[in-house]
Amino acid sequence: MKSITTKNAIVHFNSKVYSELSSYIKSSKPSKIFILVDTNTHEYCLPKFLSQLESEDIVVEVMEMPEGEDHKTIDICTGVWEALSEYEADRKSLLINLGGGVVTDLGGFVASTYMRGIDYINVPTSLLAMVDASVGGKTGVDLGVLKNQIGIISEGSMVLIDTSYLETLPPNHMVSGYAEMLKHGLIFDKGYWENLVNFENMDISELDKLIYDSVIIKNTIVSQDIKEQGLRKTLNFGHTLGHAIESYFLGNADKTPLLHGEAIAIGMVLESYLSTKVCGLSTDEFKKIKEGILKTFSKVNIEKRDQDVIIDFLKHDKKNSHGKVNFVLLESIGKPKIDCEANNDLILEAFKDYNS
Incomplete structure (x- = not known):
């Protein structure tokens, strides 16, 4: 290579x-x-x-x-x-x-x-x-x-x-990394997403090429915006809620900590739902994203009392500006939009959809 x-x-x-x-x-x-x-x-x-x-x-x-x-x-x-x-x-x-x-x-x-x-x-x-x-x-x-x-x-x-x-x-750590590769497809390359989401039908020997392509995608984005003033923010898709969920599960003695990719997978499903309400992501593409992620990542029980604390964690997100929580959302697969806002009611609605 x-x-x-x-x-x-x-x-x-x-x-x-x-x-x-x-x-x-x-x-x-x-x-x-x-x-x-x-x-x-x-x-x-x-x-x-x-x-x-x-x-x-x-x-x-x-x-x-x-x-x-x-x-x-x-x-x-x-x-x-x-x-x-x-x-x-x-x-x-x-x-x-x-x-x-x-x-x-x-x-x-x-x-x-x-x-x-x-x-x-x-x-x-x-x-x-x-x-x-x-x-x-x-x-x-x-x-x-x-x-x-x-x-x-x-x-x-x-x-x-x-x-x-x-x-x-171990297998769960392989799956954790897979979440970030899925993210690269969702924010940059629909074809790459489709290859990954059908990975069970591919030969494992193709993994090296998929890793290589993922590094190419990340480098293409980062090289244009090393300090994360604009384009590099797109790499945070799924991470606003994903990091909040990861932090909550890490700090709660009653919860089993999640691996990074496991939390980001949940974040991507939630933020894809927000995308349908804020950025016009089609219902059909949202369904494909949700089903594509959940066939690999098992659902995690996130109760209403958990959701309120997770939302409170959002105020610490590094992408925030002037007191506003900023999301990276999707207009379509491969087409992200930065600096989007979603109110708490909409976030709770996304959790309800995830749990359904």
Whole structure:
């Protein structure tokens, strides 16, 4: 697969990954190499990665963080910053983030702020990180249960996508990443959406091409609007309500936390319903979207008392402006509209439709 050039970095795939990493290390000559993993990638991914790493006699240190969204915090960042300092990392050090979206988000933030910035490389090991989290330069951590409230946009030097790491993923994490791929189709390419939504009829060998196409879509959008002033906002389709749902389930002891993609899938169904009322999305297309998503993602019971709290979470959404909650909605599949408003009654109506 041909490498994809982003605004300030480059994305390499499969056969090119380790040779390009080796070339980068030879040319940049980092003083030390640090590898950030979580509990799972330490066990399942690190041995393979180290066997392929040509470090040119450079000292390599491994740092491990706990796995899971609830550890995507400033406290964990502090631990990583302190470890970097203890191991005498300097401004010529290189941080390699080997993991899913939590590792790439947090690791990118740590690298971008340690000594005002050191080089970093993302090596995504989950489907979600390959198609979304590791590409585009968004780094950061959560503030309590509020998603991605602290962070900066800062691209690493490279993204290295080796799809063989997907063999280490449990099925629910594969499905979680699939949600972001569906989103790319809904906001950008109807044909891509139709290919994905009929994925059960396709050969699994086609997954690499679908991942590649998803990265192309995201890069096409991000490269035109790196700071999210306009077009890049479309990537937030499903995320206004999806993030609120994810935060609510993460912070409620009575609920089982949802994976990011599971929450975003619900958000996309809800925001597609809003689209029929606000942007003229046809009933036929809404039905196709709802059925296409729900044949893969099981419905989650969201009661009325849950809905009220979830709506209250919307006031913390990063897309808000001047006290207004802004949604990305759809005029049709492949044609999004940014900065849309929907009142609480309409949102409750969307929940009623989802539960029906």
